[in-house]
Amino acid sequence: MEYKFDEQxxxxxxxxxxxxxxxxxxxxxxxxxxxxxxxxxxxxxxCIRAHYPDAFYNPAITRLYRIKEKLEEK
Known part of the structure; x- marks a missing residue:
């Protein structure tokens, strides 16, 4: 999965x-x-709601992507 950080x-x-x-x-x-x-x-x-698009908080977005990936594996 590609991690995208655009607003949409x-x-x-x-x-x-x-x-x-x-x-x-x-x-x-x-x-x-x-x-x-x-x-x-x-x-x-x-964190995302409060700080997006501040790139410092991209790890929160990345973690959501990783959780989604892991759950879709099952």
Whole structure:
């Protein structure tokens, strides 16, 4: 998946995150485990809403893309 940071792509990603059925926990990689996925997603959404398009907060967008990728793998 290509990570896009334009306004329309970020808006679509945020809409997906708000509507997605999220598990309680998720292992993004061997070094990254999210114990409360819903809380993590809500936190990322808050950062994006408050600071987009500030590139300093792109990791929040990237994490949402990675969560989406992992959930679509299943």
């Amino acid at each position: 792509s970020v808006k679509e990603l945020m809409e997906w995150a708000q509507a997605a059925q999220l598990p309680q926990e998720l292992e993004l990689s061997k070094a990254e485990r999210i114990f409360d996925v819903k809380l993590c997603v809500e936190s990322d959404l808050s």
